[in-house]
Amino acid sequence: MPTDGYRKPLPVPSPETRRFWEGCRKHELWLPYCRACGQFYFYPRDFCPRCFGWDIEWRQASGRGKIYTFAIQYRAWHPGWAEETPYITALVELEEGPRLFTNIVGIEADPRKVRCDMPVEVAWDDVSAEISLPKFRPVG
Amino acid sequence: MTLKRSAAITGIGEMRPSRSPDGKSTLGIWTEVAREAILDAGLTTPEIDGLLVAPPITEQAAMWPSILGEYLNIHPGYGNVVDLGGASACGMVWRAAAAIQSGLCRAVLCVTGEASDVETFYAPRAPRARRPVQQLPYREFEVPYGPMGVNSGYALIAMRHMHEHGTTGRQLAKIAVDQRTNACANPDALYYGKQITVDDVLASPLVVDPLHLLEIVRPCTGGAAIVVVAPDLAGAAPRAPVWLLGAAEASRGIMLSQFDTITTSPIAICAPRALEMAGVAHGDIDLISVYDCYTITVLITLEDAGFCPKGKGGPFVEEHDLTYAGDLPLNTHGGQLSFGQPGLAGGMSHVTEAVRQLQGRAGKRQVRDCELAFVNGNGGIMSEQVSLVLGT
Secondary structure: OOOOOOOOOOOOOOOOOHHHHHHHHOOOOEEEEEOOOOEEOOOOOOOOOOOOOOOEEEEEOOOEEEEEEEEEEOOOOOHHHOOOOOEEEEEEEEOOOOEEEEEEOOOOOOOOOOOOOOEEEEEEEEOOOOOEEEEEEEOO | OOOOOOOEEEEEEEOOOEOOOOOOOHHHHHHHHHHHHHHHOOOOHHHOOEEEEOOOOOOOOOOHHHHHHHHHOOOOOEEEEOOOHHHHHHHHHHHHHHHHHOOOOOEEEEEEEEOOOHHHHHOOOOOOOOOOOOOOHHHHHOHHHOOOHHHHHHHHHHHHHHHHHOOOHHHHHHHHHHHHHHHOOOOOOOOOOOOOOHHHHHHOOEEEEOEEHHHEOOEOEEEEEEEEEOHHHHHOOOOOOEEEEEEEEEEOOOOHHHOOOOOOOOHHHHHHHHHHHHOOOHHHOOEEEEOOOEHHHHHHHHHHOOOOOOOOHHHHHHHOOOOOOOOOOEOOOOHHHHHOEOOOHHHHHHHHHHHHHHOOOOHHHOOOOOOEEEEEEEEOOOOEEEEEEEEO
16 A cells, blocks of 8 residues: 555545545445435535435445546656656546546546546545545446 | 616736746736736726635635735725636626626726746645545546646547547647637737747647647736726726626536536537527627636537537638638637646636737737627636636
8 A cells, every 4th residue: 555655646535535435445435315306416415415305314326437538648747747648537427317527447537548437436545544535446 | 677788898907927926926917917916997996896816826815805905005895705626707797787787886806916936837736634534526436547637637638539530639739729819919918929830830740649749738926807897987988898698607516527428618608608698699799708718618618608619620720810800810819728728717818808809909810890708718628617608
């Protein structure tokens, strides 16, 4: 686990998001779910942004989804990625509905190989003792 | 309730963009463009009783209106920061008009610009104070994945638009090329005298695929200011007043992951409202002056504002000549892609160009019989939108 020398910005969990990151640490994708709407949402808040209701719970997601859109980073803003270009940033739409900003891994950063709507599954990146980032790789 | 003819722009001031600050300060730039705009409006500083300031992107401070008001010795009865990203300038125009209509003030100075360059703009902006809770959702859920700021956001939009509608790189490049032709008729443009072709755009380096370097705006130094006045002052102005005929604003947040769709923007909401307030149709518009941080921004703006059907922006820009001499004059100053993006003054350049064209002082690039302009400001990642209709 590369706990030393990780040079990229790390998420700092807040009281509202800690449950999400605790799940990630166990390689489980947990999402907030609104009991009134019967729908998942993301990013985590203590209330449902759809109905502003506060009757929410956490449910485990399948970890499966599809690439809604992607971009290939030939340049990085932060020096932590300077040696890794090109890499893929993307919005993944989960089976449960919400979209996440993430990276696509396990496939060449080539627009002829990556496709919108391509099925993907979660691939965990353990970047520190506390943080595992959900990234996604093509299925099959 | 309408803002139609509630106020007019009677003065503009704009600094020629430069690649680097060259010893200029942001306050110095603001002073230069404010002076030019106030003189252009035929006013003096004691007559300015409203002050709107757009915050510099690369400098941080609290209470900008107080700082600038003190510096210029202007003491307004109405002052605000307008913090809508690239939509700030257009947002200032209707806010000034609304304040005037309410009787709060009669002459509002709106100021944008900063001393910046590519290196400063793209320097990593780490959080300054390490606080126990950094509750900015994009910092927690996007930044750890290495986006290159808004470049990545617009690339994600462009990729999805290509997927849904078959939009091509050549179609997007055509926008940059026509705007460069316009810039070559504008000696103040950063890229004056440097004509490019579609092949040049497509051969320029991919920064974030599918966006090439020549379809991405260049951060630079510059500034722009306007003076918005009450109707009685407009009648006494030295130049023909440019009236606010329609205005509307629409916002949807800041993170792409939160939008139902990323290929349609809130322009689809605010542009029809602005046109309705003005009581004009698309065919009446003589000049389109719309935010162009990237080529895809222009294409989606044309679709969402209703100049062409959704998804048909690609063929539409191919079929029309977007130059000042063409059938659909668009961003005749070169747009920010070719004029330069001096912080939020980039958004103001679309307003100042519309004023120049409507007043018939656009020189070599003057659009013939220009009486009505559609102006759009875009902030964030096609999230914050302000549409204006300006006319004589």
